[in-house]
Amino acid sequence: MQHLSLKMSNITKKFPGVLALDNADFELAKGEVHALLGINGAGKSTLIKVLAGINSIDSGQIWVDGVETVIDGTRRSKELGIATVYQAPEMIPSFSGYENVFLGVESSKRGLFPFINRKALRKKANEVLEEFPIDIDLDKPISDLAPIEREGVAILRALVLENISILILDEPTSILSHREAETLFEMIAAMKGRGVSIIYITHNLEEVFIVSDRFTVFRNGRNVGTYESDRSNYSHNDVAELMLGDKMTSIYPDKSETIGDPLFSIRELSHGTDFQNVSIKFHEREIVGVFGLVGSGIDELCKTMFGDLRPDAGQITVKGKDVALKSCADAINEGIFLVPGDRHAEGYISDESVAFNVTLSKLPGISKFGFVNRKTEKNATLKLIDKLKIAPGDPYGNISKLSGGNQQKAVMAKGFYTESDIYIFQEPTVGVDVGAKALIYRAIRDLSETCATMVISSDCEEVYGIADRIVVIFEGKVVLNAKTSEVSLDDALVHGLAGGHDNV
Amino acid sequence: MSEVNKSLVAFLTFLAAILLMFTLQSEYFLTVSNFLQAFKHLSITAIAALGLCFVVAVGKADMSFHFFSCFAAMAMSYFISIGYGPVFSVLASLLLIASLGLLNGILVGRFGLPDMVTTIGTGTAVFGLAYLFSGGRYIYRNFIDSGIMQLNDGKLFGTIPIPVVVMVALYFLSWLLLHKSKYGRNFYAVGNKPLAARFSGIKVARYLAIAFVISALFASIANMVQVSAQGKGEIRAGVTLLMPAWAAVFVGISIFKKPTVYGTFIGAFMISIMQNGFTLLSVPFYYMDFVVALSLIGSIILANFDVITTWINKKRRG
Structure with missing residues (x-):
């Protein structure tokens, strides 16, 4: 972990009646996949929104690529090369895959004539797509694509940003089937190859071990620990315990011994x-x-x-x-x-x-x-x-x-x-x-x-x-x-x- | 202060300002006889709006009730002209119009046709049918002698105009139905999320049908009062009900965040009092339309205020 892509230190964010982030720290190494875990209300969403420039912080410091910075809006976040793929990515169903990929780029251009070089973007999208394990027909409208293909389009949209360095995936598998999830994991590996650092949010403990290099657990707005994702050291129950904060036996109740009418x-x-x-x-x-x-x-x-x-x-x-x-x-x-x-x-x-x-x-x-x-x-x-x-x-x-x-x-x-x-x-x-x-x-x-x-x-x-x-x-x-x-x-x-x- | 209270205070301030303006401009405005007159006028808008409130509550739009009301009033006038009594004429016409309302309900509820276009279609068709009673001419025969005009002129205990009595009765019953009874829950559930309502065991199509029947019935009652005030069966009388009724329901939504019986009444009251005031000031009718339409659009903006503020914020953030 020589080079840090992102370092957040002593981040505090208050909402009326809630301390969403309480002196939280977070580090993301260059080119790693870092899983972010926590039960609802632990502060993961707030952390993501801070990075996306949606929430401003009350106190704390953020370094991106070693340079201290203030993320004071979604525009600034984009300039820093941070992109987020949300749980249900916003896309226009009747537009083609390409058009949706370009949406993000078009809207970020300013000026009287916000021309964009579609040809270059197309080329770039195809380039990235080639490394992906699935072949998405980007000329088809989004409404005709399978969930995994839509996820792919959403990820492509983030990747065609010129300077993408940090990609946040917010529960990407929640709408995918198991087989599709495996395709996604391969996509993530491909992105990692491009030097993109990934923050991966999930509820699914098994995915943590499959996809991530390290994982961080959040509880009550604080970072309670960052660990190597090594299956031999941590069981699901260990991780669940970290998330919940107290001893937890299996989340499944005992099986029934007898069968009734x-x-x-x-x-x-x-x-x-x-x-x-x-x-x-x-x-x-x-x-x-x-x-x-x-x-x-x-x-x-x-x-x-x-x-x-x-x-x-x-x-x-x-x-x-x-x-x-x-x-x-x-x-x-x-x-x-x-x-x-x-x-x-x-x-x-x-x-x-x-x-x-x-x-x-x-x-x-x-x-x-x-x-x-x-x-x-x-x-x-x-x-x-x-x-x-x-x-x-x-x-x-x-x-x-x-x-x-x-x-x-x-x-x-x-x-x-x-x-x-x-x-x-x-x-x-x-x-x-x-x-x-x-x-x-x-x-x-x-x-x-x-x-x-x-x-x-x-x-x-x-x-x-x-x-x-x-x-x-x-x-x-x-x-x-x-x-x-x-x-x-x-x-x-x-x-x-x-x-x-x-x-x- | 909750969202609802804030909107209510804003609305009451606005209403007080209107009342003050009219009182200062016309010495006749703040008199008992004017208020009785204003309430009679209010009852027509308020009754039509109340019916529409049910359709909006189940999440649909009715663009046919004003046309339906024309048919009902012409049917009533026709029955009177061929010698039937007022009670029979009113009830028979309501029965006819209820079955047409049911048609709306079946098309939209059972067959899932798009509500706007379907009701514009059925409404226009029924308005066309209404011409059959007299070829579009006024119906005078028997009208004044039949006693139907009591629907407008009559007074309960010699003081309260019948239209006001009808309005109060319908509002009370609707309030019980929509806000106090178990059935009211189902209307709102259907309007909010039809799928979740269905999975909760609610017969969605049935509630849609009932809402459209109520809308057709109430608009027809409103128009019957209106026509009996005019002393003749006139085909176009009900056409003007459309906009004020929608405006009333939406003013209500802008205050209470959902279509309610009391909100609809407050909305109808505001629109009616504006119309009354402008009439006293001898402002031409087209200005009146202008102002009422503006208040409709204003209340729609208010009703979606959350959506609009987030949109503005988003713009600002870039």
């Missing part, structure tokens, strides 16, 4: 080309984990089991009774509840209170003669806030102001309030920090004592960690259905990636 089953369920002949049985005290990649049909399977899609063939049976679900409302009436995967679009109603959201699926529970009783509403909500440790615990607080993990818990609380018999959790911990994750898994386990529960996710480790029985879906078909104790994680993953053929 059958509650729910799907038989030979099919929906178009999405999935075919899927049969799964669900019991009390058994969490069924369904793993499949994005696009394997698991999303459609969830939606069919919840009445949002109609199956072409097959039978859904609730407590021994065959049901035909015509809508989500039907499913809820039959005692089925889906905690959807995309909580921002499908989960919660924004700018309404936590209580509004929690009670939404069972309004009769809080009303008399059709009128809402505020007291009943408040008490019911408080009970669930307490049970799921939703913070802050104000039932009339605005749900949009909660952190991702607490929003997810509020959506789960909405499901719990319906007192259903069958719960489907789709991607239950996307964008949720480790602390909230453990709590969510615990709540699912508790629920499984009396209900049939299913966790459906494209995160194999999560499915394997939480479930008693694992079902793997590959290209719309069940390729593995076994007790978790009887298969290995690797085995499950291989089935999900390639249907069980070991040519991965």
Whole structure:
């Protein structure tokens, strides 16, 4: 670590009521990939925003390439060669890949005639692209590109900046499937070869060891340590401990030892080309984990089991009774509840209170003669806030102001309030920090004592960690259905990636 | 002070300024008889706006209610002209218009057609149909003798004008429905995030349909009052409801950050009082349109104030 690309020292940033960065230090060596970890609210986002020139600091010093500097705006940040690729990169869907790559450049030009040399930019983009492990057709509109290709375009946009020296990737894999994530890792290696230093923000501990040279953990606005990313020295639990600050055993609760009565089953369920002949049985005290990649049909399977899609063939049976679900409302009436995967679009109603959201699926529970009783509403909500440790615990607080993990818990609380018999959790911990994750898994386990529960996710480790029985879906078909104790994680993953053929 | 309180104070200051200006300019403005008159006028805008408020609450736009109201008023006048009583004529016309509102609701809710264009289409078509009752001519027959004019002239307990009574009743019921009942929650949930609403077990299409029916019904009631004040069935009477109703709903949103029954009333009140004041000052009607339209645009800007401030800041930062 001879040459430092970036050094930040004693950085403090206060927001009303919150000390976001508290005398924080951070160092980035030239040409390294440096993972930045921390639970929500640890200060990582603020640190990134300081570098991007969005937040100004209250005190502290910053050196870029050994020169002390003040980043007083996004323009200054760009001049210093710092670029950020955000979680959901801003792009114009109808514009071609090239046009989107150039967007950043065009907007940074000033003057009456901000001409840019498109030909030179095109050449440069192609040059960079050649080093990438995937071939993106930059003449296609963005809307036609796969998530990984869009990520690639966003990265290209950062790289065509003339003097790029520091690239910040903010949870880049959150919208990617596993295979796509691997492509991204190769891209990162290619960028490293160009001498770009990379700050890599993630929630996924495994990625840290795959992609980074060093990692830094933030907690309560401070740097609690920077370490070499050496798998032999640190386990996931070690890192999680650093993030949380206290002793933490495995984030997954114990497995169930006994299995109760059958509650729910799907038989030979099919929906178009999405999935075919899927049969799964669900019991009390058994969490069924369904793993499949994005696009394997698991999303459609969830939606069919919840009445949002109609199956072409097959039978859904609730407590021994065959049901035909015509809508989500039907499913809820039959005692089925889906905690959807995309909580921002499908989960919660924004700018309404936590209580509004929690009670939404069972309004009769809080009303008399059709009128809402505020007291009943408040008490019911408080009970669930307490049970799921939703913070802050104000039932009339605005749900949009909660952190991702607490929003997810509020959506789960909405499901719990319906007192259903069958719960489907789709991607239950996307964008949720480790602390909230453990709590969510615990709540699912508790629920499984009396209900049939299913966790459906494209995160194999999560499915394997939480479930008693694992079902793997590959290209719309069940390729593995076994007790978790009887298969290995690797085995499950291989089935999900390639249907069980070991040519991965 | 919360966002809502700030907007409310800003709005009340603005309203006080308007009231003061009119009081200074016209000695007739601050009299009981003028206020009764103003409230009668208010009720027409306010009732139409209230219906629209439901559609905006479910996140859609209705560009047809004013045209629908023309159809309803002509249907009512037609029934009266062929000898039916006022009660039957009003109810039968409302039934007709409710089914047309349902058509809007089904097209937008069930078939997912784009709301703006669809309702402009259905509205224009229904306005065309309204000509069938009289070929576009005024309908005078039986009108004055039928008793329908009581809808405007009548007074409860000899003092409160019937239009005001109807307005208060509809506002009270709507307030119960939208803000106190469990159904109100569903309207807002649907308007906020239809997908999340569906996954919460709410029948989204049903709430969209109900909102469009209410919008058509309330605008028609407003226009029936208006037409009965004029003493004849006139086809274009309802056309002018469009802009003030939208303005009223958006003034409400600019204060309370979402479409509400009370916000809509405050919005309608502001617009109506401006129209009344300008009339007393004998300002030509086209200036009135100008001012009301400006207040609509102003309130839309206010309603999106957060968006605008961030945009300005972004510009400044470069």
